[in-house]
Amino acid sequence: MSPRVALVTGAARGIGAATTRLLAEQGWRVLAVDLAADDPALPYAMGTAAELSTVADHPNVIALIADVRDRRALTAAVAEAEDRWGGLDAAIAAAGVIAGGRPLWEVPEDQEDAVLDTDLRGVVNLARAAIPALLRRPAPRSGRFLAVASAAATRGLPMLAAYCAAKAGVAGLVRALGAELGDSGVTANAVSPGSTDTPILAESARLYDLPEAAAFASQQPMARLLDPAEVAAVLVFLAGAESSGMTGSVVPVDGGLAL
Numbered sequence: 001m002s003p004r005v006a007l008v009t010g011a012a013r014g015i016g017a018a019t020t021r022l023l024a025e026q027g028w029r030v031l032a033v034d035l036a037a038d039d040p041a042l043p044y045a046m047g048t049a050a051e052l053s054t055v056a057d058h059p060n061v062i063a064l065i066a067d068v069r070d071r072r073a074l075t076a077a078v079a080e081a082e083d084r085w086g087g088l089d090a091a092i093a094a095a096g097v098i099a100g101g102r103p104l105w106e107v108p109e110d111q112e113d114a115v116l117d118t119d120l121r122g123v124v125n126l127a128r129a130a131i132p133a134l135l136r137r138p139a140p141r142s143g144r145f146l147a148v149a150s151a152a153a154t155r156g157l158p159m160l161a162a163y164c165a166a167k168a169g170v171a172g173l174v175r176a177l178g179a180e181l182g183d184s185g186v187t188a189n190a191v192s193p194g195s196t197d198t199p200i201l202a203e204s205a206r207l208y209d210l211p212e213a214a215a216f217a218s219q220q221p222m223a224r225l226l227d228p229a230e231v232a233a234v235l236v237f238l239a240g241a242e243s244s245g246m247t248g249s250v251v252p253v254d255g256g257l258a259l
């Protein structure tokens with residue numbers, strides 16, 4: 001059997017990097033996509049080209065710098081994966097940003113745009129670019145469209161309204177895609193992480209005037225932050241053929257935060 005092929009966005013660090021690494025270890029070929037540059041609208045650093053190169057320092061991984069807000073760039077990325085490895089089996093939207101820290105109507109518009117455009121539109125862009133490729137695989141298919149939503153998809157978190165709106169949008173998108181994809185063999189699912197130890201959580205702590213990200217641990221019944229590898233493990237299961245009974249699901253991976 002030829003190896004399965006994945007495209008992962010937000011792959012330079014955090015959950016996207018952990019997912020890329022685990023897929024590669026399991027023999028997948030992975031196109032690791034990241035902006036790999038700071039966003040002038042946002043006050044914290046994005047993943048870097050050096051971090052993306054480190055993730056791609058594996059024979060099964062190729063790095064590609066692209067912005068998920070750029071639909072044509074994602075279409076080109078999908079074409080790159082298909083040309084290089086003969087098709088696409090999983091597209092995983094992990095790229096995301098956070099902003100807020102004040103009521104919605106006081107958040108600078110460029111920050112609101114960054115959140116909505118990356119966290120929701122970026123996922124829609126990947127679905128548009130990648131699902132046709134997943135469907136180009138001959139039947140019987142086991143294509144997987146996956147997105148990283150958030151506990152914020154179901155909770156009204158103050159000072160993070162645009163982020164909550166985008167993540168609820170991702171959950172709705174995945175449910176509708178699951179229905180649309182029907183009996184095609186291609187499925188759409190999402191995970192909703194709780195507080196996971198990555199730079200976006202450090203920025204969330206800053207937005208809430210907390211001393212450090214570890215302060216979020218007490219909100220989760222497990223009383224600790226999650227490791228990105230724990231979220232990646234669920235994404236990699238969902239990417240595999242073994243998740244064939246699931247579509248339109250939004251799976252909490254949150255140490256019990258949603259309980």
Ligand SMILES: NC(=O)c1ccc[n+]([C@@H]2O[C@H](COP(=O)([O-])OP(=O)(O)OC[C@H]3O[C@@H](n4cnc5c(N)ncnc54)[C@H](O)[C@@H]3O)[C@@H](O)[C@H]2O)c1
Nearest residue numbers: 010012014015035046047067068095096150195196198200
């Ligand atoms: N860490 C948490 O506690 C947590 C909780 C719930 C959901 N999430 C979600 O998990 C996903 C991954 O976040 P993370 O925790 O790994 O954060 P992170 O900040 O470590 O990683 C996000 C990555 O996305 C990249 N990125 C940002 N904008 C991009 C764009 N426009 N195009 C391409 N790449 C872009 C960044 O460069 C970075 O490498 C995000 O969607 C986030 O909203 C995280």
